Amino acid sequence: MSEVNCIKLLRNRKSLSINEISKTLGINWRTAKKYADDDQVPKEMVKKKSGMMYEENWGEIVSDWLGEDEKLKKKLRRTNKKIFNDLVKMGFTGSYRTLCYFIADWREGKDRIEERDKNSERLDHPPAEAQVDFGITEAVKDGKYIDVHCLLMTLPYSNVAYCIPLPGENQECFLHGLKAMFNQLGGVPKKVRIDNLKAAVIQPRGRNQEATFTDEFLQFASHYGFEPQVCNPRSGHEKGNVENKVGYIRYNFVTPSPVINNLEHLSQILEEHLTKDRERVHYEKHVPIRKLLEEEHQYLLALPDEDYPVFKEELMQANKYGEIVIDKTKVHIPKGYNYGQLHVIKYWDKFKVISPYGEILHAEYKSPKPLKT
Incomplete structure (x- = not known):
């Protein structure tokens, strides 16, 4: 110049x-x-791609199909050959090679965007990324105050929250709560950020090492297709959205303590409150939260076709009084002392004890414990 x-x-x-x-x-x-x-005026140097995939609407159709398939598991996605055959039925006159070049170019561009995102820590909240944490609230059941463990999931992009009350914070409750919230959401977030929860993490994330997840949680994440993430040590701000929402739900929806019949009743109460709360205008984006959730839905992964059973199996041995310990509580098992080992299957809300010969010795529903006075 x-x-x-x-x-x-x-x-x-x-x-x-x-x-x-x-x-x-x-x-x-x-x-x-x-x-x-000649006047040297700067011009936009936009390189427009040519060819029937870009000049006609075929490229947009294929891009939409590829975007839809990204939400599905690999085995359920369309193959290049399947896409080509479907296009031909719609009047596509190009070659199979032309289509393959376009798909390869589309995926290369997507990979570049994802790689750029991985190399930087973003402070904003992209769509379809969730934060999950436990909180404790109170309710009144059978005339007594009880502690209720609530699993919360928030989507910071839209500021939407989901909450499932549970009898405890063990692995079965944690996985059941996630499953229930995914069903309420109607999809699966691409990433789920958690604290160092014992229900999901064996070894917390350290300065020079990644967190180690439990096999059960990894299997659950693999089934639903989301990427689990763990916060850095002493970095609660990394999931500040869900932590703030714990207090918001407690003070707005369960104060004073609601009178409930069971945890399912409380779950219905919370779902109704949170659904109405989505009519509220987002504090920063100035549009209803419900609208942002509708926008976020297009980024979610699809729910799997097959239901995921949540349970945990353990082998236990009864003491001389015929007792075993379930969630730190001693439970008497009739004829339990007669067997060397007992097969215990625990669900989020109940458990059953089976003898080595397949006989159900005991089955019981769990319930939150009354508060100590």
Whole structure:
């Protein structure tokens, strides 16, 4: 640009001819003419791709199909051949190779975007990323105050929250709560960020090491297709949205303590409150939260076709009184002392004890414990 400015100066300020400028600067006459008399206005250098995939609507159709398939498991996605055959039925006249080149280009561009996202820690909240944590509230059941463990999931992009009351914070409750919230949401977040919950994490994340998840949680995450993430040590702000929502739900929806029949009743109460709360205008984006959730739905993963059974199996041995320990509580098992080992199957709300011969010795529903006075 310094040479161009010099040519402009000699032409306009010194009033030199094109020949004189060419000789003075030792440049080609055409070059001197181009920069001396033509206006050098910056232009947008947008390279428009050509070809039937870009100039007609075939590219948009294939992009939509590929975007839809990203929500599904690999085995359920369309193959290139399947896409080609479907396009031909719609009147596509291009070749299979043309389609494959377009799909490869689409995926390469997507991979570049994902790689760029991985290399930077973003403070904003992209769609379809969730934060999960436990909180404790109170309720009144059978005339007594009880502690209720609530699993919360928030989507910070839309500021939507889901809450499932549970009898405890063990693995069965945690996985059941996630499953129930995914069903309420109607989809699965691409990423789920948690604290170092014992129900999901064996080894917390350290300064120079990644967190180690339980096999059960990894199997659950694999079934639903989301990426589990663990917060850094002493970094509660990394899931500040869900932590703030714990207090918001407690003070707005369960104060004073509601009178409930069971946990399912409380779950219905919370779901009704949270659904109405989505009519509220987002504090920063100034549109109803419900609208943001509708927008976020297009980024969610699809729910799997097969239901995921949540339970945990353990082998236990009864003491001399015929007792075993379930969630830190001693439970008497009739004839339990007669067997060397008992097969215990625990669900989020109940458990059953089976003898080595397949006989159900005991079955019981769990319930939250009354508060100590």
